[in-house]
Amino acid sequence: MKCHSLMAICCLFLFIDLPSAVAADPPRLPRVKPKAVGMDARRLAMIDFVVQRGLDRKSMPGAVVLVGYQGKVVFLKAYGDRQLQPERVPMTTDTVFDMASLTKPIATATSVMQLVEQGKIKLTDPVSKYIPEFAVNGKQDITVYQLLTHQGGLIPDNSIKDYRDGAKKAMERIYALKLYYKPGTRFVYTDVGFILLADIIKRVTGQSVHEYSSKNVFQPLGMNETxxxxxxxxxxxxxxxxxREDRWMQGEVHDPRAYRLGGVAGHAGLFSTAEDLAVYAQAMLKGGSYAGAQILKPETVKMMTRGYPVDDVKRGLGWDVLSRYSSNRGDFLSKQAFGHGGFTGTSIWIDPAQDLFVIFLSNRVHPDGKGSVNSLAGRIGTIAAAAIDQRSIQQSTPAVAASDALSVLTGIDVLRENQFKSLKGLKIGLITNHTGLSRDGKSTVEILHEASDVHLRTLFSPEHGFAGKLDVSKIGDSTDQKTGLKIFSLYGKTRTPTPESLRGLDAIVFDIQDIGARFYTYISTMGNAMQAAQKQGLKFIVLDRPNPINGVDFAGPVLDDGAQSFVGYHRIPVRHGMTVGELARMFNSEMKINVDLQVIPLQNWKREMYFDETGLTWVNPSPNMRNLNEAVFYPGIGLLETTNLSVGRGTDTPFEWIGAPWLDGMKLARQLNQAGLPGVRFVPVQFTPSSSKYSGELCGGVNFIITDRRVFQSVRTGLEVAHQLRLLFPDQWETKHFNRLLGNQRVFDAVVAGKTVPQIQALYQENLAEFTVRRAKYLLY
Incomplete structure (x- = not known):
């Protein structure tokens, strides 16, 4: 019941049913010859051979295969028969198939995620919030997320006898089921969980999953045969x-439980055609949109189809997921292949990285239930992927378009271009440091001081001071030598602007370069200042800057509620994937600060950009953040700093290595290299810090070498280092303060207990998925 082949994404397969009204001329993807989009027609022709072998072996009576690439259908063909008994009927490309378990992601999960977007369902909510009758026999804490990822503690299928007295009684028996295992500890593929998800949809919307999905998913996409x-x-x-019952099932759901539920269920019952499914697949590839219809937001599609480690498999929200890069990936990095399969012999596989999807539809259970198509479907997917000219991918999908590279404008640049319109006539205080520079290298202080009809009255500085050179626990107030303005320190007696320091101001402006990690304190300074501004009735203006380690990827445990501190200001993950402007929007709403907030946005910045792709000048944001490489390492390696390790402070390359006098670098490097972490290698080293922890002492350690930045996972790497330290040096490595930056008690306990990284990651995936929904509301780019 687990999916190991990229194309044979076929766990236990069951499906759903069609609307009775059929509209004419649904929109279709255009059909082109493979050569027109750079595919090898001769390779695709091998599909004929593979399918014919399946027919010869009686794996199925017939099939339809569709391959879509770059938004076009490049292969569509029917094989064999759609019926052998009671009489032979040839297969056609417009044959309608019982989708079986494809119902789960396409109808049920898609509907649930629409409601998550609308705030009507929360992934972290217990199922009992929507179905109070379910909160019996230890099931009160099972969450919506756990149902979507098949880890809700439920039996795969309850007895068919539970359905003999009609749908109402069947649901009552499902509510009363006992736990099959402890929720959240295992992956057990279950139909019961998706039956419950359909019930949640009905309770929230008043519509069955049939009615809701038809109106809100299939009809908007023109999928009138689904x-x-x-x-x-x-x-x-x-x-x-x-x-069944002395008749052949044709257009009638095959799954016996869905049949007893009236043909409409969350786990099975959907019907569709190859070309209709192609429309859905294309919508998923294009961020939830097709032909002007938007069924899901792009962030929601990414959240649904990213791999969440569950037991020893990867699951999406309703989908099977397989990473293109590594079976060990667990945090939120893009470009995962996803799909599903159905018991009746259907499967769909979608690969965003290659802009490719493969649909295989058969009725392998006809006539006697003995057919088998899993391996066949997998081979067809492999053929389709191999037919792509890899050069065309590289040429058509660069990481950053040449027109965008090296042309990013920061908030201060945009403000200046707009002739300071947002600040006209205002008396302002500016929170900044040495990173507050325009694209041409001029300081924000100087620019605002010289601007006409802008009245810069006061300066504020964060940790490390106005010049960004101090690495001390407290910093006093000072005066800017160039302007003569007083600089109030927000890292001294107070970390919040005082009413006295804000007296006479109309607005506070914030312009500091963040690094992309939750425990980097500049964002805490911003949050504190937003609260102070609200109390004094001041406007708060953020001059936005890029997230230097990209704005796509986010990872790590979400901060526990109640664990907020200056190094953990809000409930976000360790790596947040947001700009300071976006974080300000989140803080203002979720923390109910309600300050009069304005963000001056970046221009020409793309979320996938790293800092070296912006054309902006790198300025060390803090004394030990000396290059972009160190910023990439920081979210994961910085976590270790509260333990008895040196993270390289007092050397030329902080955060690019770790060490301690007690650490055997050769032993640790060997184990880390064997762990198979993507995009990084480990080299044993020795170094002697000149300051900070272990100053003047020889440390054995490990140097981190990034081999592929696009797949490297900093937080996962930091957790793997912690795991290996716990196994190799249980008496020497001190974990007492490790949770100070980690900020998640369950994850901390798991590290101390020696749990594996996949087991650790599984603990926070639910909250990370919920963060995806929260985060999407505040993104500006």
Whole structure:
């Protein structure tokens, strides 16, 4: 019941049914010859051979195969028959198939995620919030997220006898089920969980999953041949499955439980055609949009299809997921292949990295239930992927378009171009440091001081001081020598602007370069200042700057509620993937600060950019953040700083290595290299810090070498280092203060207990998924 082949994404497969009304001329993807989009037609022709072998071996009576690439159908063909008994009927490309378990992601999970977007369902909510009757026999804490990822502690299938007295009684028996295992500890593929998800949809919307998905998913996309309970015209060209009650099932759901539930269920019952599914697949590839219809936001699609480590497999929210790069990836990095399969012989596989999808539809259960197509579907997917000219991918999808590279404007640049319109006539205080520079290298202090009709009255500085050179616990007030303005330190007696320091001001402006990690204190300074501004009735203006380690990827445990501090200002993950302007929007809303906030946005910045792709000048944001490489390491390696390790402070390359007098670098490097972490290698070293921890002492350690920045995972690497330290040096490595920056008690306890990194990651995936929803509301780019 687990999916190991990239193309055979076929766990236990069950599906759903069609709408009775059928509209004419649904929109279709254009069909082109493979050569037109750089695919090898001769390779694709091998699909004929593979399918014919399946027919010869009686793996299925017939099939339809569709391959889509770059938004076009490059291969669509019908094989064999859609019915052998009671009479032979040829297969056609418009045959309607019982989707079985494809119902789960396409109808049920998609509907649930729409409601998550609307705030009507929360992933972290207990199921019992929506179904109070479910809170019995230890099931009160099972969450929506756990149902979507098949780790809710439920049995795979309850007894068919539970359905003999009608749908209402069947649901009552499901509510009363006992736990099968402890929720959140295992992956057990279950239909029961998706039956419950459909019930949640009905309770939240008043509509069945059939009614809701038809109206809000399939009809907007023009998928008029997709849905539950197909009408007479669609039934007539449906593939026949098996016999039930002395009749052949044609256009009637094969799954016995879905049948007893009236043909409409969360786990099975959907019907569709190859070309309709192609529309859905294309919408998923294009961020939830097709032909002007938006069924999901791009961030929601990414959240659904990213890999969440569950037991020893990866699951999306309703989807099977397989990373292109490594089976060990667990945090939120992009470009994962995803798909699903169905018991009746159907599967869909979608690969965003290659802009490719493969649909294989069969009725392998006809006539006697003995057919088998999993390996066949996998081989077809492999052929399709191999037919792509890899040069065309590289040429058509560069990481950053040449027109955008080296042309990013920061908030201060945009403000200046707009002739300081937002600050006209205002008396302002500016929170900044040495990183507050325009694209041409002029300081924000100087620019605002010289601007006409802008009245810069006061300066404020964060940790490390106005010049960014101090690495001390307290910093006093001072005076800017160039302007003569007083600089109030926000890292001294107070970390919040005082009413006295704000007296006479109309607004506070914030312009500091962040580094992309939760425990980097500049964002805490911003949050404190926002609260102070609100109390004094001042406007708060953020001059936005890039996230230097990109704005796509986010990772690590979300801060526990109640664990907030100056190094953990808000409930965000260790690596947040947001700009300071976006964080300000989040803080203002979620913390109910309600200050009069304005963000002056960046221009020409793309979320996937690292700092070296912006054309902006790197300025060390703090004394020990000396290059972009160190910023990339920081979210994961910085976590270790509160333990008895040197993270390289007092050397030329902080955060690029760790060490201690007690550490055997050769032993640690060997184990880390064997862990197979993507994009990084480990080299044993010795070094002697000239200051900070272990000053003047020889340390054995490990140097980190990034081999591929796009797949490297800093937080996962930091957790793997912690795991290996716990295993190799249990008596020497002190973990007492490790949770200070980690900020998550369950994860801390798991590290101390020696749990593996996949086990540790599984503990925070639910909150990380919920963060995806929260985060999407505040993104500006």
């Amino acid at each position: 849905g539950y309970l197909p009408g007479p015209k669609l039934k007539k060209r449906a593939a026949t499955t098996q016999q």
